[in-house]
Amino acid sequence: MENLITRHRNVSVLVAVLFAQVLGLAVQVKRSGQSEETRLIRLWTVSAVAPFEKALVWTQHGLSGTWHNYLYLRGVRAENRELKQQIEQMRIAQVRLSEDAEQARRLQRLLSFKEKFIAKTVAAQVIGSSGSEQSRSIYIDKGSADGVKTDQAVITADGVVGKVIDVEQDHTAKVLLVNDESSGVGVVLEKSRLQGILRGTASGELVVEKILSDESVPPGERVLTSGGDQIFPKGLNVGVIIKAIPGSDSFLNIRLSPATNLSKLEEVLVVTQVDTRPPSLAETGGRLRAADVLAERLPSVPPKPAVDLNQSAGVIVSTPGNVTAGNRPSHGSESAKPAAPRAASRQAATGDASPSALVVKSETSPKPGVDAGLNEAPRNPSGAATGDTKRPDNAGASAVVNAAKPATGASVPVLTHDAKPSLTSKPASETSNPAAQPANKSTIPAKSRSGPAPLEDNPQ
């Protein structure tokens, strides 16, 4: 045996080295389900490569900055003039949009929506990549010392980039790009609100999976994060659909054009903190408008005890909650109204997604679908509301919320209960569209415009 090994020394060494690596690989694959610590060899390699990469990036930025900021200033005056014109146009648009945003926040507050918003980000520079087409990951120059942890979202102003998968050092972390084959992001189509899973392909393209082929998905529709993966906040831009064809299975094969150029990343933002809170008036600049004061004084539905399951047509389990954010006095005529639609409406209005509220919705809805994200109306980075307050599948006993604007100019929020299972409110993306705004306002009943009509029950 010893003679054999000596005679075939080279082959023996080859077999030994291969065997050791295969063994190591098998151990890693077996442990892949457990929490994996950074391996020493990764630490060494990153420690060896990262400083050079950082130095090169720093040098490159320095030279580029010197050239563009001090030397190559051709056409800057003309560009400055154009930008000033753009600013003027954007100011006009901003006035219109801020009005819409305030209205959206007010409505969210009325519904006790809780916003998930990006509270803290860390800007980082991309210093390197894996260098492999089979592993689409990048290295950034921020690490544990900067508050970066694994499973934090990485974005740019354009959209999502990926998530932190490994914090190698104090100032280096590895980010898995969304176009890697092992990546997965919960997404929702902007208009149709269809939910799917974003994945990468071998060639680095983005595809959306798990959308049934009988759905209509037009090219050009934007795709946003759904927040379902608990990593990416809801409403971040992912990309635009370029092609949707039926796949081999019963799902569509949807290809996306990414919102962010993933092959040319230079600076990114790591979302280090996501907060959840109800929207506050402070966000509107601290201004308390007459309409808000009026809304506080409007009567509200008193908290009702749980309704006996046998007494109503649907299974109703009521949870106490206020219709508005403020504590209103009780409304006397409210108790005379039918209990089931009212209770369901109230829960829909308060955005209560507690299990009991979900029971109401699922039992009274003609299509038993429950949108677990009912109480979440996060804003996208631009501040526009993106929460889908109602969808056909959860419109069982829906509350119609109209923002009434009386002739005086002060807007009066009015809740109208509607027991009819109908889709009555538009998605936030549509309401935030200035063009769609007049249509929204036109849905206000005439009598609610004339005065502070607090609550109207219209059981039909």
Place this chain on the structure above:
Amino acid sequence: MPVFYDSQEQVEVYRFSFLTAIFIPLAALFLQAFVPLRLPWFGVFDLPLLVVIFFAIARRSQISGLLTGAVIGLLQDSLTHQPIGLYGIAKTVVGFGASSLGVKIDVENIGARFLGTVFFYLVHQIIYFVVARGMAQLDLHWSWSHESLASLANGFLAVLLFAVLDRLKQRT
């Protein structure tokens, strides 16, 4: 110049300085990690593999070749998010094969360098995919067109790169 050697006496064995042996693989890894950020198409090249082939055929020692391949492959693995050993196994085999072939053929010949690199690139990719899919259960997709073009691109780059690296060789 004959392409095939007919005896061991004709084979020239080279060695490299310690700094070259350390610096060149690290530089290849660094460039492989950095350049695709600025030039995305550069990702089609596999500089560490070219360095493995170059060292293996220049040294003409199978053990040296396979160890060089193993080390460079493992370092390359450590830059990815995948299990360590995928590139290591593939480059070990390539290092062994390239050094074995270096004994048989004239590796100074441009044509031999080009064809050898194309061949070893394909071998490398096949081993990588087999191990990645078979052992690590990675969902990778093989594309003959892509791999063929990539092997040709690497072959062309190898001809240029080897000409540069030839200057670092030292006769034994």
